[in-house]
Amino acid sequence: MNAPDEALAETDRAIRELGARGVQIFTNVSGRPLTxxxxxxxxxxxxxxDRPIWLHPARGAEMTDYRTEAASAFEIWWTFGWPYETSAAMARLVFAGLFDRxxxxxxxxxxxxGMVPYVEGRVGYGWDQLGSRSSDEDYTSVLTRLRNRPVDYFRLFYADTALFGAGPATECGLRFFGVEKILFASDAPFDPERGPLFIRETINVLDALPISEADRARIYWRNAVELLGL
Amino acid sequence: MNAPDEALAETDRAIRELGARGVQIFTNVSGRPLTxxxxxxxxxxxxxxDRPIWLHPARGAEMTDYRTEAASAFEIWWTFGWPYETSAAMARLVFAGLFDRxxxxxxxxxxxxGMVPYVEGRVGYGWDQLGSRSSDEDYTSVLTRLRNRPVDYFRLFYADTALFGAGPATECGLRFFGVEKILFASDAPFDPERGPLFIRETINVLDALPISEADRARIYWRNAVELLGL
Structure with missing residues (x-):
């Protein structure tokens, strides 16, 4: 991505010649936003x-949490920073009008x-008032340029279930995006057992969701089959 | 708080002489962590x-979201930044061993x-592996110094319901902290109607929670009565 023309050519080649079903990019490119x-x-x-883009967070300790400190401590940059980074990237894409285009x-x-479903109210009523908290930037044209409320665009994203076995959060995300936007993922092997724990816990969470078996099949595989054209 | 000795003296006076039931502080003091x-x-x-501290997020556009940009755009510093800031402050208090003390x-x-209940899995299994993502800092002693898993301390915080009418997120938060830690709050008057909307929507969410009337009363007022010694 730091050579955008080459990235474009390689994406084209991967899809046309190699059968790639999508591409993964990171949430920023050497510190620049995707917009x-x-x-x-x-x-x-x-x-x-009509192929998907996987959006993976990228952020390190250099993104500090406190103005008086040079770096983020205790890996906060990972625990909270990655979901924040993902959410910020989503916001930038939304406000750039990408989904209108x-x-x-x-x-x-x-x-x-990221953290979007949990702060749904802020994304909704909060960003309906975009500009009311800024005196040095004029954001009045942003909302009028978009066809819909900001929060409506956030629901257009797909989301994976890599929440490390967090059941209530999985339900919260499911209710925000809707079952047709949720894809199974476990984040294996980044768990204390180096693989099996996150797979097992994520399956336990999905099997316990109060949804129909047809909807569960959507999350486990059917959404992926449709999305990837398999 | 930028004059800590005076803040301490005034807190003491407010509680002893004026009947204050607690104090509110911000999540950082001029960019310094609370620890x-x-x-x-x-x-x-x-x-x-044995009186509570209210912890209010404080963060502005100067905390940028991208290394190549001087400021956070589109009020991301507010929408996502405030919950992030709250979560970071909670983490710093936890890792400083405040709850062991x-x-x-x-x-x-x-x-x-903040965003803690939604990323419960990262706070849990993720921080059980604190240090595994850092090569320039040695965090091995942090976990052994704490008596419990990091995630257990995060459940010791209280949390208010100011989620702007987000029902699934409210359930997610309730399940993380437990009903005895949840306090009613609406964030009025910072809604598009300048007051009534967030009160109305928050009440609608709480009234629809699948909990007993006794638990609902806890959230609406009984927890506050106990916590504040009213």
Whole structure:
């Protein structure tokens, strides 16, 4: 992605010649947001191919949590930073009008949409008032330029179930995005058992969800089959 | 708080002479974490008085979301930044061993614990592996110094219901903290109707929770009566 033209050419080759079903990118490119002009052709291409983009968080300790400190301590940059980073990237794509440009664009967010479903009220009523908290920037044109409420665009993202066995959060995410947008993922092997724990716990959570077996099958495999054109 | 000795004297006066039931502080003090040595006596005092501390997020656009940008855009610093800031402050208090020092310390987090309940899995299994993602810092002693798993301490915080009418998130938060730790709050008047909307929506959410009337009364008022010694 730091060579956008080459990334575009390789994406095209991977899909046309190698049968790739989508591409994964990170939430920023060397510290630049995905809405920088040089990255937009990739979103155009993936919309044209109707293939998904996996969005993986990228953030390190250099993104500090306190103005007086040089780095994020105790791996807060990972625990809270990755979901924050994912959410910020989603917001930037929304406010750039990406979904007005490509209403059927498919972007899969990691860890069940970052932190978006939990702060649904802030994304909703909060961002309906975008601009009311800023005196140095004029955001009045942003809302009028978008066709829908900001929160409506956030529901267009897909989300995976890699929440490390957190049942209530999985339900919260499911209710935000809807069952057709949820894809199974476990984040194996990054658990204390180096693999089996997150798979097992995630399956336990999904099997306990108060949904129909047809909807459960959507999450486990049917959504993926449709999304990836398998 | 930028004059810690005076803050301590005024807290003492407010409680002893004026009948204050607790104090509110912000999640950082001029960019310094609350675990800086000069702030710890306030936590000691509030633990001794057995009175709660309200923890309110403080964060502005200067905390940028991208390394290549000078400021956070589109008020992301508010929408996602405040819950992040709250969560980071909670983590710093936990890892400083504050709850080992004061097991009955009462800290009320805003907006239902920031983002903690949604990323319960990361706080749990993720922080059980603290240190595994860091090569420049040695965190091995942090976990052994704490008596419990990190996630267990996060459940000791109190949390308010100011989620702007987000029902699934409210359930998620309730299941993380437990009904005895949840306090009614609406964030009025910061809604599009300048007051009534968040009150109305929050009441609608609480009235629809699948809990007993006794538990609902806990959230609406009984927990507050007990916590504040009213």
């Amino acid at each position: 920088a002009p040089e990255f937009l052709p990739l979103f155009d291409m993936m919309a044209d191919y 490509h209403p059927s664009l498919k972007i899969i967010t990691h860890h069940m949409g | 800086a040595p000069e702030f710890l006596p306030l936590f000691d005092m509030m633990a001794d008085y 004061h097991p009955s310390l009462k800290i009320i987090t805003h907006h239902m614990g």
